[in-house]
Amino acid sequence: MASAEYTIVKDHPESVHAGGSFTVEIRVEYDGSDDATATLKDKLDGEAEVSGISAGGEVVGCSQGVLKRRCVIWDLAFEPGSRKNLRYTVKPDSAGGYYSAAAILNDDKGTIAVSNAFSIPVYCVEDGVCGEGEDFRNCDDCRTGSADGFCDLEEDGRVDPDCERFSDPDDTTTTTVKEETTTTVKTVRESSTTTTLEFEGEEGLLSRMIGFLRGLLGL
Numbered sequence: 001m002a003s004a005e006y007t008i009v010k011d012h013p014e015s016v017h018a019g020g021s022f023t024v025e026i027r028v029e030y031d032g033s034d035d036a037t038a039t040l041k042d043k044l045d046g047e048a049e050v051s052g053i054s055a056g057g058e059v060v061g062c063s064q065g066v067l068k069r070r071c072v073i074w075d076l077a078f079e080p081g082s083r084k085n086l087r088y089t090v091k092p093d094s095a096g097g098y099y100s101a102a103a104i105l106n107d108d109k110g111t112i113a114v115s116n117a118f119s120i121p122v123y124c125v126e127d128g129v130c131g132e133g134e135d136f137r138n139c140d141d142c143r144t145g146s147a148d149g150f151c152d153l154e155e156d157g158r159v160d161p162d163c164e165r166f167s168d169p170d171d172t173t174t175t176t177v178k179e180e181t182t183t184t185v186k187t188v189r190e191s192s193t194t195t196t197l198e199f200e201g202e203e204g205l206l207s208r209m210i211g212f213l214r215g216l217l218g219l
Contacts, residue, residue: 005030005031005032005036005111005113006028006029006030006031006032006038006105006107006111006113007027007028007029007031007113008026008027008028008029008040008103008105008113008114008115008116009026009027009115009116010024010025010026010042010100010103010115010116010117010118011024011025011026011027012024012025012100012118012120013120014120015120015121015122015123016092016098016120016121016122016123017095017122017123017124017125018092018094018095018122018123018124018125018131018132018133018134018138018139019091019125019131019132019133019134020091021049021051021089021090021091022089022090022120023052023087023088023089023090024042024087024088024089024090024100025085025086025087026040026042026084026085026086026087026103026115027083027084027085027086028040028076028083028084028086028105029082029083030078030079030080030081030082030083030084031080031081032078032080032109033080034080035077035078035079035080036077036078036107036108036109036111037075037076037077037078037107037108038075038076038078038105038106038107038108038111039073039074039075039076039105039106039107040073040074040076040086040103040104040105041062041071041072041073041103041104041105042071042072042073042088042100042101042103042104042115043062043069043070043071043100043101043103044059044069044070044071044072044090045090045092045098045099045100046092046093046094046098047093048090048091048092048093048098049090049091049093050070050072050088050089050090050091051088051089051091052087052088052089053072053087053088054074054085054086054087054088056074056075056076057072057073057074057086057088058072058073059071059072059073060073072088074086076105078107092122092133093133094122094133094134094135094138095122095123095124095133095134095135095138095139096121096122096137096138097119097120097121097122098119098120098122099117099118099119100117100118100119101117102114102115102116102117103115124138124139124140124141125139125141126139126140126141127141128141129141130142130143130146135150136150136152136154137150137152143156144156144158144160145157145158145159145160145168145170146158146160147161147162150162151163151164151167151168153167153168153169154169155169155170156170157170158170159171
């Protein structure tokens with residue numbers, strides 16, 4: 001999209017494979033009659049790794065409310081008829097897809113301009129290996145219960161190492177702990193009962209002995 005003075009276009013590849021990277025190129029053309037300064041922000045999707053940012057750019061937090069987001073940001077200076085070529089490289093954090101929202105430019109005159117947005121598929125590498133950026137949700141190479149960064153909660157006879165303790169239906173630790181606790185309580189109770197009976201037995205014997213002595217002494 002374009003404002004009266006700016007044209008912003010984001011170029012990108014058609015697709016990428018999990019574990020791979022791609023480059024986003026942003027062209028900004030300024031047709032204003034006066035010099036201008038502006039800030040351009042481009043939001044990142046998820047926890048994607050970013051590298052190769054063109055001069056003057058950096059990754060900053062740009063959260064919206066409770067949503068934790070990151071942006072690549074540049075501070076730019078324009079002369080009439082000038083053009084800026086910006087770029088950065090993205091490595092998606094998982095297979096499935098990568099969405100790039102429209103980049104937003106704000107200048108010192110109050111002008112706001114936005115670029116195009118895009119979405120590209122991030123394909124699984126079908127090589128029989130559950131590799132980087134792949135998991136049970138999007139790759140047939142990743143079986144349930146595997147260490148793929150995703151807790152699948154499937155009953156498959158394997159405890160998923162990505163699940164929190166006790167959350168996987170195959171995690172029998174919960175049953176074991178309960179059984180051990182029950183056994184411990186039962187043992188304590190039986191031990192307590194035995195001690196009580198022994199005490200009562202000794203006390204009764206002592207009482208009878210005292211009675212016998214009193215009888216002998218005529219008390």
